Amino acid sequence: MLSVSLTRLQRRLVALSRFGGLLGGGVTRPAWSPQHEEARAWLITEMRGAGLATWVDPAGNTFGSLGATALASDRPAVLTGSHIDTVPEGGMLDGALGVIAGLECLEVLAETKTAHQRPLAVAAWTDEEGRYGSLFGSRAFCGKLDGASVVDMAAVDGERLADVMARAGFDARRAPEAKAPAGSVAAYVELHIEQGPRLEESGVQIGVVEAIVGVRRSRIVFRGQADHAGTTPMERRRDAFLAAADYALRAREHVVTRGTNRSVTNIGVVHVHPGASNIVPGRAELVHEMRDPDVAVLERLWQECRGLADSVARERQIAVDVVPMSATVPALAAPRVQASIEAACRSLGLTSQRMYSAAGHDAQNLAAITDMGMLFIPSKGGRSHRVDEMSDWDAIERGANTLLHTLLTLARA
Ligand code: GLV
Ligand code: MN
Ligand code: MN
Numbered sequence: 001m002l003s004v005s006l007t008r009l010q011r012r013l014v015a016l017s018r019f020g021g022l023l024g025g026g027v028t029r030p031a032w033s034p035q036h037e038e039a040r041a042w043l044i045t046e047m048r049g050a051g052l053a054t055w056v057d058p059a060g061n062t063f064g065s066l067g068a069t070a071l072a073s074d075r076p077a078v079l080t081g082s083h084i085d086t087v088p089e090g091g092m093l094d095g096a097l098g099v100i101a102g103l104e105c106l107e108v109l110a111e112t113k114t115a116h117q118r119p120l121a122v123a124a125w126t127d128e129e130g131r132y133g134s135l136f137g138s139r140a141f142c143g144k145l146d147g148a149s150v151v152d153m154a155a156v157d158g159e160r161l162a163d164v165m166a167r168a169g170f171d172a173r174r175a176p177e178a179k180a181p182a183g184s185v186a187a188y189v190e191l192h193i194e195q196g197p198r199l200e201e202s203g204v205q206i207g208v209v210e211a212i213v214g215v216r217r218s219r220i221v222f223r224g225q226a227d228h229a230g231t232t233p234m235e236r237r238r239d240a241f242l243a244a245a246d247y248a249l250r251a252r253e254h255v256v257t258r259g260t261n262r263s264v265t266n267i268g269v270v271h272v273h274p275g276a277s278n279i280v281p282g283r284a285e286l287v288h289e290m291r292d293p294d295v296a297v298l299e300r301l302w303q304e305c306r307g308l309a310d311s312v313a314r315e316r317q318i319a320v321d322v323v324p325m326s327a328t329v330p331a332l333a334a335p336r337v338q339a340s341i342e343a344a345c346r347s348l349g350l351t352s353q354r355m356y357s358a359a360g361h362d363a364q365n366l367a368a369i370t371d372m373g374m375l376f377i378p379s380k381g382g383r384s385h386r387v388d389e390m391s392d393w394d395a396i397e398r399g400a401n402t403l404l405h406t407l408l409t410l411a412r413a
Contacts, residue, residue, distance in 0.1 A: 001347070002112060002408070004104045004400040006393060012046060012100045013396075016084065017092035026387025027092055031085035031127035031136070032060070032164035039084050043099070043124060050107035052122075059140035059178035060126035060170055066106045068119035076186035078116075078410045079370075080105065080403065081123030083362065085131070091389025093396075097377075098191045099124045101400040105407055116411035118186050125362040132161040134215065134326040138362035140178040142369050147176040156219075156269050156287060180369065187410045188366040189337055189373045191403045193391050195359050197382025205395065206352040206402055207376030208341045212364040213262070213291040213357060214298050214330040220247065220309055224318040226274065226282030237280050238318050241272050244284035247312045251305050255290060259301055263292045264358065293330045293356050331364035337373025337410070344405035350398055359384075375402055 019039035020029030029035045040062055047054045047064030054064050062084075063071075071077055082098025102122030109116060126137030133153045139145045150172045153161040162172040194200075199207050224240035248267050255265040269287035288305065292298040306322050313320035338354070345352040357374060366372045377399035380390045391399075 002108060002114060002404060004101070004108055004397065004404055006397045008107070009100060009104050009396060009400055010393060012103070013092060013096060015042070016096050016100060020086065022089065022387060024387070026089050027086045028088050028090065029084070029086045030088070030131045031129065032132070032168050036085055037168050040124070043084060047103060050103060051110040052103070052106055057141070057178040058170065058174040059137045059145070060165070060168070061137040061141055061178060062124040063121050064103060064106065065119055065121035066110055067116070068121065071121070071180055071184040073181045073183045075119055076184055077119040077121050078186050078407060079121050079123060079188045079366070080190060080407060081125060081362070082190055082192060083126070083128035084124045085127055085129050087129050087385050089387055090385055091387060093193045093389055093391060094195065094384055095128055097193055097396065097399070101191045101403050104400055105404040108404060114408070116408060118411040120407060120411055128362050130326065131155045132164070134217070134328050135360065135362050135365055137178070138365040140175045141180050142365040143179040144365060144368065145176045147173070150175050185366070185370040186413070187334070187337055187371045188363060189341070189375070189403065189406050189410065190361060190363045191375050191377070191399050192361060193379045193384060193389070194376040195379050195384030197379070198355060199353070199376060199378035200380070200382060202353065204353045205350045205377070205398055206341070206345050207355045208338050208352050209333050209357050209374035209376065210338065210354045211293045211333065211356040212331045212361055212374070213293045213359070214295055214328050215289060215291050215360045216298055216302050216327045217287060217289045217325040218302070219323040219325055220244070220286045220288055221321045221323070222247070222284045222313060222318055223320070224282055224316070225280070227280040229278045229280050232280060238316065239280050240284040240318060241281040243312050243316045243318055243320070244270065244286050246316070247309055248286065250308055250312065251288060254304060254308060255301055258304065260292060260294065260297055262356070262358070263290070263297060263301060265290045287325065291358065295330050298330070328360055328364060331367035331372065333367070333373045334371030337371050340406045340409040341373055341375050341402060343409060344402045347405060348398070348401055350402060375399065375406070
């Protein structure tokens with residue numbers, strides 16, 4: 001039976017992890033950073049070495065293909081892929097696995113001259129982690145990028161997307177031109193680490209994704225009054241940080257008690273201004289994120305948290321602005337892609353279970369233009385978005401072989 005080379009997978013995953021690799025383990029490789037651009041150049045060289053045709057679109061998505069030199073409406077391709085950007089202090093598998101495994105699958109098919117009716121391509125989507133904009137590259141590819149908003153996009157530290165794209169040789173205004181020709185993608189399937197504990201705890205080898213959560217992010221800015229931290233009587237202070245802290249605790253409680261058992265929330269960015277120990281904070285900014293696979297639940301929670309921010313501000317006599325930052329929509333995997341993954345598992349003798357993805361993925365954008373599916377392998381200890389994120393090499397090999405046979409089924413359909 002056709003199978004991937006674990007040695008080659010290992011070599012490439014380790015090589016990729018060196019771009020932005022941190023002393024002591026882990027990777028910091030944000031989209032468009034010099035480390036990311038070096039990784040992109042390396043990836044293109046590896047793709048060409050594997051016999052693939054390569055191209056990069058105006059949103060920075062990088063493609064390698066077998067049997068086609070571009071995507072075209074009259075020859076729909078089966079697509080796989082993931083991303084090579086990482087979160088700060090992230091791991092070596094989130095995104096990298098899907099790209100490197102996709103490349104490996106195509107290389108095996110090329111080497112063995114295996115027949116496949118449809119062209120096959122692997123994509124590395126730009127800025128999946130959303131430093132500048134959630135799922136940016138796949139959004140552009142799927143025709144969902146608002147051209148007018150691109151020039152204003154910036155990271156939470158203020159770094160502008162247009163500037164970093166220009167540094168990498170891209171024109172941000174042209175990113176929407178990455179839109180795929182209508183009908184050019186026959187199906188999309190992505191291999192990813194689970195990033196949570198469910199597969200490991202149930203002892204199941206492959207997760208077959210049924211749905212992907214939507215993620216909503218907003219910037220919440222409390223504006224109080226800066227004052228001398230020693231001389232201002234306590235009862236006269238209008239402390240923006242305390243409002244932010246109060247909001248953080250109450251919003252968490254609200255989502256836990258009023259959401260579903262799938263609703264989660266996080267505040268991972270906090271800035272206090274001016275940021276000196278002897279000044280009462282005049283301004284506090286939070287980035288508040290919420291997730292749920294049901295768009296109606298997500299919308300309700302978002303509205304309710306907005307009301308909560310107003311209440312907190314009113315009670316503390318300070319002002320608040322709630323600024324929506326991004327909203328990705330939940331997506332369903334296509335039954336035929338799920339069935340192809342399950343058929344691959346059966347033929348490889350692997351156990352599988354259906355599950356929803358609590359992490360966001362480019363696949364949720366692809367669902368708008370084609371039949372989408374994803375498969376997961378267990379993450380050690382359920383750990384991800386941290387430097388010690390890892391999966392067993394056997395699990396990686398199993399995931400890549402499942403991807404290979406799923407791609408073959410889809411490319412013959
Ligand atoms: C992607 O990694 C996410 O934040 O879900
Ligand atoms: Mn991630
Ligand atoms: Mn990822």
